[in-house]
Amino acid sequence: MGDLALEDLDIPTLVMLTGEAVRARVTEQIHAAGFADIRPAHGFVFQHLIDRSPTVGELAEQLGMTQQGASKLVVELESLGYVTRNSDPADHRVRRILLTERGTACITAARQARAEWQAALAQRLGEPAIATLATGLAAFAEKLGIEESVQRRQVKLPPHER
Numbered sequence: 001m002g003d004l005a006l007e008d009l010d011i012p013t014l015v016m017l018t019g020e021a022v023r024a025r026v027t028e029q030i031h032a033a034g035f036a037d038i039r040p041a042h043g044f045v046f047q048h049l050i051d052r053s054p055t056v057g058e059l060a061e062q063l064g065m066t067q068q069g070a071s072k073l074v075v076e077l078e079s080l081g082y083v084t085r086n087s088d089p090a091d092h093r094v095r096r097i098l099l100t101e102r103g104t105a106c107i108t109a110a111r112q113a114r115a116e117w118q119a120a121l122a123q124r125l126g127e128p129a130i131a132t133l134a135t136g137l138a139a140f141a142e143k144l145g146i147e148e149s150v151q152r153r154q155v156k157l158p159p160h161e162r
Helices: 011-032 040-046 056-063 067-079 101-125 127-144 147-151
Strands: 083-088 091-099
Touching: 011 101, 011 127, 040 056, 040 067, 040 101, 056 067, 056 091, 067 083, 091 101, 101 127, 127 147
Parallel strands: none
Antiparallel strands: 083 091
16 A cells, blocks of 8 residues: 555645644643643633633633533633632622633743744745745635634634533
8 A cells, every 4th residue: 555645635634634733742842841731622711811801601602612611621720720710890799710820821832832833834835835825724714614713712612622
């Protein structure tokens, strides 16, 4: 049986395979940077905390999961020191989820890891090809109907991560 040439694979297959491989490599780099207790599902929570502080109910809705499932993730992240829950200044009965300094540092480590992979690809392909690739993948995201959720940092947690 002959070897399969990557160039012969269809784009959706290449996107799936490379996406999973990048996710695994970035996770390894995040672990090596001192965040060994983080897992990919946590990143889906973090995206909702970068520029806002939702309640558990709001987070559950944004992630597309039950309030119980979101609460479990928040308790886990809180016990690991990545998030905290504080009373809402306008209504002390409401508890809002906020990133801690450790959570922000983890996001920075993930961004750095992804930037390193992009730089390595840019070195191999050149900047014009990277721009073309980004444009093509953005068009693919739009065709898949995920453009708005990505732009608004409201990507739902994949079913296999719930």
